[in-house]
Amino acid sequence: STSARKHKTHTSTGAKLDxxxxxxxxxxxxxxxxxxxxxxxxxxxGRPRDWLSMDETAAAFLSRSLSTRPPxxxxxxxxxxPLRPGNVVxxxxxxxxxxxxxxxxxxxxxxLPKEWEGVYFGGLGKAVMYIDLDxxxxxxxxxQILRKRIAACYGSVHPTNENxxxxxSKDKFHSFESTLFSDCMKRFLYVRCYNSSELVAAxxxxxxxxxxxSEVFGIGVYFLMLDSxxxxxxxxxxxxxxxxxxx
Numbered sequence: 001s002t003s004a005r006k007h008k009t010h011t012s013t014g015a016k017l018d019x020x021x022x023x024x025x026x027x028x029x030x031x032x033x034x035x036x037x038x039x040x041x042x043x044x045x046g047r048p049r050d051w052l053s054m055d056e057t058a059a060a061f062l063s064r065s066l067s068t069r070p071p072x073x074x075x076x077x078x079x080x081x082p083l084r085p086g087n088v089v090x091x092x093x094x095x096x097x098x099x100x101x102x103x104x105x106x107x108x109x110x111x112l113p114k115e116w117e118g119v120y121f122g123g124l125g126k127a128v129m130y131i132d133l134d135x136x137x138x139x140x141x142x143x144q145i146l147r148k149r150i151a152a153c154y155g156s157v158h159p160t161n162e163n164x165x166x167x168x169s170k171d172k173f174h175s176f177e178s179t180l181f182s183d184c185m186k187r188f189l190y191v192r193c194y195n196s197s198e199l200v201a202a203x204x205x206x207x208x209x210x211x212x213x214s215e216v217f218g219i220g221v222y223f224l225m226l227d228s229x230x231x232x233x234x235x236x237x238x239x240x241x242x243x244x245x246x247x
Contacts, residue, residue: 078102099227100137101141103227104142104145105145106225107128107130107142107188107223108123108142108146108149109123110123110126110127110187111123111124111127111128111187111188112124112125112149113125113180113184118157119154119157119158119176120153120157121150121153125187125219126187126219126223127187127188127189127217127220127221127222127223128187128189128222128223128225129206129210129221129223129224130188130190130225130227131225131226132190132191132192132193133193133227133229134227134231135194137190142188146181146185147177147181150176150177150180151177154177158173187217187219189213189221195232196232196235196236
């Protein structure tokens with residue numbers, strides 16, 4: 001991101017300042033000091049120009065930022081621009097293009113652990129809050145995606161054979177799947193809103209809910225999903241007073 005600094009411009013009002021009252025800048029080797037730089041030095045607890053000194057290199061800053069705010073790895077096509085905490089991404093497209101499907105896949109990627117009993121899943125093991133505004137959320141579809149992902153990763157480590165049913169491998173897999181599925185769904189928080197007021201209330205309570213889940217499960221809400229953000233646009237617009245009624 002590009003940041004721009006704005007400088008204040010002082011317009012003369014016609015009043016003349018006494019030369020003794022005008023702020024002056026003391027460069028290296030000068031005798032008088034600037035009031036502005038003196039104030040900055042006092043605020044920083046050191047010399048006037050101490051705040052200009054470098055205390056961290058660009059490489060150190062990037063290393064610290066990446067370690068404290070690791071990227072969120074998501075399935076394609078969101079993996080092209082790794083997200084970080086605080087980022088907002090809008091997924092737009094025509095009806096039936098797979099927007100909700102992409103959210104569900106991302107949710108599964110988030111709630112799955114990185115590794116479970118020797119099986120690698122590559123997930124984040126984080127909690128997700130899914131706010132449903134269209135009231136068309138399909139929990140069976142979420143369960144189907146999650147179970148298929150568990151089965152695929154498990155099969156890569158424990159391939160099946162003709163004795164899969166008779167040698168007890170099937171029962172072992174079902175126990176593995178059931179335990180992991182339950183653990184993952186504990187990290188999925190579903191909220192349904194029927195109007196904008198309920199949406200605002202849900203967003204305002206997000207912090208408290210995240211803290212409550214953190215105390216119980218040891219992890220707060222890491223990923224917030226809204227489906228879809230424009231669900232109440234036409235309803236809210238119809239409820240707004242017209243210009244004729246205002247006049």
